[in-house]
Amino acid sequence: MSEALVYWLQQVLNALQLGSIYALIALGYTLVYGILTMINFAHGDVFMVGAFFCFLSAVYLGLPFVPTLLLTILGTALLGVLIERLAYKPLRHAPRVSAVITALGVGLFLENFTLALAPYPKNVPALLDNVTWDLGGVSLSSLQVIIIFLSLGLMLVLDHVVHRTPVGMAMRAISWDRTFVPLMGVPVNTIISVTFAIGAGLAGAAGTMYALAYPVIDPYMGIMVGWKAFISAVVGGIGNIRGAMIGAFLLGGVEIMVTAFFPSTYRDFVAFTLLLLLILVRPYGILGQPRTQKV
Template identity: 80%
Template sequence: MSEGIIYWLQQALNALQLGSIYALIALGYTMVYGILTMINFAHGDVFMIGAFFCFLLSSTLNLTFVPTLLLTMIGTAILGVLIERLAYKPLRQAPRVSAIITALGVGMFLENFTLALAPYPKHIPMLLENVTWNFYGITLSSIQLVIISLSLGLMLLLDYIVQRTTIGMAMRAISWDKTFVPLMGIPVDFIISITFAIGAGLAGAAGTMYALAYPVIDPYMGIMVGWKAFICAVVGGIGNIRGAMAGAFILGTVEIMVVAFFPSTFRDFVAFTLLMVLIMVRPYGILGKPRIQKV
């Protein structure tokens, strides 16, 4: 293969890795919005807590990759449910903006709580043996392979849960109508908890994989990544799960390709301009549909 093609394939691989991580976080935003029409701004910090769980499990308990990943996902899932029960549920009848302010507050609490315990950036030990393969000049590392395949696996699993199971059906029903669905005997609180657990669990998985790929973590790491994932969810059409995945891979690709084409200084500027144009053309996102206001 020619040098040029190899270079572009390598950059495409980078984009796939970045997009996978954005996707796992974007799913949490979109699921919560779908079911509560609320933007959970603490979600980026749940992702950060995931990375710190990963640090604790791997460096103090010396666990290997698989138990670290599973325990982190369980840990963040519990955290997600706790946040919903303690901070958001009491405000469910309050104006939407109160819940959003609360979410910002929860995010700041998580950041500063972690900062108090760990003021120094932490280094994540090598959880996976670093093997690099070379295919015709394209470098693929074991970490890239794990991130991409595991993320795709989790996304397929989520899609299956939402589209094919009873719980998924209940989620879709609640997002469709919150007045009559409870009357049909669907336990709304339970389903909302499950939604938060799944969203936060995915953020935990993203935190673990992020910590593997970028092994220096700090309490503020969730802010920028959280914003970007939120933008992915909006671009894909917030509330739409497949849309969030699409949005994440689009942002990942744009970010990497801008750096590949232009000086890297232009990245955020070009990426966000492109996304704004996309939103102007399709105000409800790529896969979003205008919500019909019932009178």
């Protein structure tokens, strides 16, 4: 293969890896927004807590990869439900900004609580034997394969759950109309809790994979990754599940390509400028539908 093509393929692989992590987090934002029209600003920090759960399970319990992943998903899912029940549910009928500010507060709480317990960045041990294959110059690690395929698998499962199961149907119904759907016998509170559990669980999975791919973790790592994932959700059209996936891979691709061809300090600048332009051209995201406004 020519050298340029090898370089490109390598970058595409990196973009897929970064994009799949963004996508898993972006799905949590978009699910919650779809149902509650609320931006859950604490979500990036749930991702961070997921990375720390992975660290705890790997170091203190000494568990291998699969149980660690499952434990992390379970832990963050519980955390998500807990946050929803304690902090967001009482505010469901309050002005929307109150819930947003509460979410910011919960995020700060998670960051600083973790910081109080873990003042220094932690090193996550390698849970997998990382094998690197050489495919005609393109190097492909087993970790990359696992991250990409596991994320794609989780996304397919989620897509199936939302579009093909009764729970998913209830979720879509609530996002359609929250006033009358309860009258049809849909248990709104349970469904909202399930949504938070799914979103937080996906963030936990993302946290585990992120911790394996970039092993130094600290309490503030969730802020930037969280905002980027949120942007992916918006680019795809917030509230739209397939849109979030497309947006995440797009953002991952743009970021990797910018770092590949420009100084890496330009990454945020280019990524956010593109976002700005996209929102100005398509204010409702790639797959989003404009909401009609009645006067």
